Amino acid sequence: MSTQNSHAQEPKIRESWTGQTGFLLAAIGSAIGLGNIWRFPGVAYTNGGGAFLVPYLVALVAVGIPMLWLDYAVGHKFRGSPPWALRRLKAIGEFVGWFQVFVCFVILVYYGAVIAWAMQYTVYSVSQAWGDDPAGFFVGSFLQSVDGSKELSWEPVAAVAIPLALMWIFLLLVLSRGLSKGVETANKIFLPLLVVLFLIMVVRALFLPGAAEGLNAFFTPQWDSLGNPNVWLAAFAQIFYSLSVGFGIMLTYASYLKPKSNLTGTALVAGFANSSFEILAGIGVFSAIGFMAMNQGVSVSELDGLTGPILSFVTFPQIISAMPGGSLFGVLFFASLTLAGMTSLLSLLQPVSGSLQDKFGLKPTTAALVCGVPATIISLVLFGTKSGLNNLDIVDKFINEIGVVSSAIFLAVLAAVAAPRLRGLRQHLNSVSSVKVARLWEFLVGIIIPLVLAFMLFSSLVGLVSNGYDSYKPTYVLAFGWGCLAFVVIASAVLTFIPWKPRAISAETVSSILESHSDDDEPVGEVAAESSRAVSATEEGEVR
Template identity: 40%
Template sequence: MASIGSAIGLGNIWRFPYICYANGGGAFLIPYFVALFTAGVPLMILEYSLGRRMQSSAPSAFAKVKKSTEWIGWLALFVTMFIFFYYPIVMAWCVNYVIHSIKLSWGANSQIFFFDRVLEKSAGPGILGGIRWPIVGGLFFTWVAIYLCLFKGVKAVGKVVMWTVTIPWIILVIMVIRGLTLPGAIQGLNFYLTPDFNVLLKPSVWLAAYGQVFFTLSLGMGIMIVYSSYLPKKSDISNNAYITSLANSGTSFFAGFAVFSTLGYLAQSMGVSVPEVAKSGIGLAFVTYPTAIRLLPFGAAVFGILFFIMLLTLGIDSAFSEIETFVSGFTDKWKLNKKVVLPIVCIFGFLIG
């Protein structure tokens, strides 16, 4: 369950549906599942095998295989570090948007609200803006939540992920049902699913498929090595790898119904085509989707709150798996006390953010 929580993250909601749409719609599922079964699942089985056999973090596991390969584990950990410095910032935005959703504070222009009001984006990278205290507050809340999820150890994490995996799925089902009842939903789903088999001849589509598999399964980051180190010796790692991979892929595909049914409704409401409103990343989460939420005929505030709670719980799952992996590398190598290392990492991450 913890592996599923780590794999299912923000990218499943705001990245996969757009990549699918931009790379041939339903036809993209062919290279995607080829990538999943030729690279994703085999590499996950490999990481699970290494973690369960060595019963340690990525650097220590590689060191036990051969001392000269320990650096591979450390490289994975420091790549993970740069990601978990960034993830909590996005979650801080989500915390703010949960509050903004109560009154739909973004109004008619969600783009201006996000960049000028929430972020107070400066005129250029060389110009430093002021401290955004609401974001600092959201960031503090996020890091405290991450710390509380981890400080009692792996058993507590197991209990936490039961909620942080289940809650987003329940909300996602609600969002899909609501999206499919909106006018224009079919138009949006047609853009998402209509296959263009000509794209299968393009190398860029296959690269996008393999890239998405690596990105969303948390491969090469040491996370699966750490989580599998807690597995019983007799656990079926192949079965676990398939369950994790297929749960992740199913969530990505299912999320597309929520995203594109809503985009179809937004396009019809604004009198434009779906490609004109289709975006990925933060543009989808904090600009396009809030615009669509504001236009809902009823329950807009409720769906806004649910949407950003879903993003927040997905992000926390991914973030604490990355931090657990990073901390485990140091505690395994130098036999440090996790209760000392964890708060140091959390405080440092908060200050960097």
């Protein structure tokens, strides 16, 4: 690996955020996504209600923020996308970096389909097109979903494929404009708009009849649940997935920060902003659910579909149809869902685009096409068809529970054993940040977090290997579940062995290499050799 990539050079001129605010908005936009709105309320409700906030906040402090600091430290110190930054840690790190990139790629190709659903439902809300049977409409008339235990269909569904194609065209245009003019500008528009729309929706929900009963169900603590280890695992999983840590997004975003940036303070703001939005989402969602329970003459505990796509595309349409002014409420809800999804999707695209720019010296426009065109085609073929819902369900299960968790374990272990190791990364954080990181961080990131994640990974693997997944045919799960993981591994290996495109290297780059190893345990000779290879490549005319 190191032999073939010995001439890898850092780009001479690298894009950067216009300031700390632009980065912070992008980081918050990445963290606030579909999972905040449709996953957190249901997870909290089924895992102890108000008591769930205890393990949730513990997980935020013990796992979420420390992993966020790790991503920021690696990205900012080594000034590159995951393959470049992690290669600077260790040669094998490039494979880990590409693993993160392709995990992002797999997620974004199906994540876009859910955004397309939300876009279409924003329009449907005006006339309440789902009628008296939201469940039948969603699975039948809208998705035209086939039985995943019996058949696989490649027949396109126009109601999904058309908004999906339009969404991809728009997002690729944003990405092609580069970091500051594209991604940063989009987040500056989308995120405030999302907050305003969602606040209006929450306030409206609070004044619905039965809202108090819904909030009581959401916040009433079931203290005995704190003795259940599954509740703690659920809290750790929610924080981990919600903050977008450990699989290249925040690492990439941090690499575009200016040398003097307040990393730890920004991470704290982003982490607590994300959690605040999740609690706000819980308030809005359960206020509306309380209204639905009252309207049906049942308790909240008797209702089904309080999490995931069913909550958004079946339960909420039922609420919209039953409430006064429901159409406006529906437009606000699904527009918020669309905006939350788009800010997260942009963050998934950036590690892919940035890695292609670093590896092959591509311009942002070219990189957007290279990653975006295949993503659009795959997204339409796999998730814009009658089997789209089933395909999405399987891929999401495997890539999140195995791909994302494995990626985070690889990152934490690599940072713990490769120079400058966690001590050097902590020193880097403290050298540029207002909030200083204690030595406890090294223990959390190097030992506790990998152990917790390894247990989560082991539990998922045992369940999937032993029982398969849901009622899907084994061959179906093999193709779309294990198959997507195999794709990530193979694609990562292929990109690792492709030589980096030689590029001009400046004195500042050599200085950066030396500075990045200044607190390492790596022998001075190896550091000098890396700089020497860079300089000799330029002198021999191997780079332009």
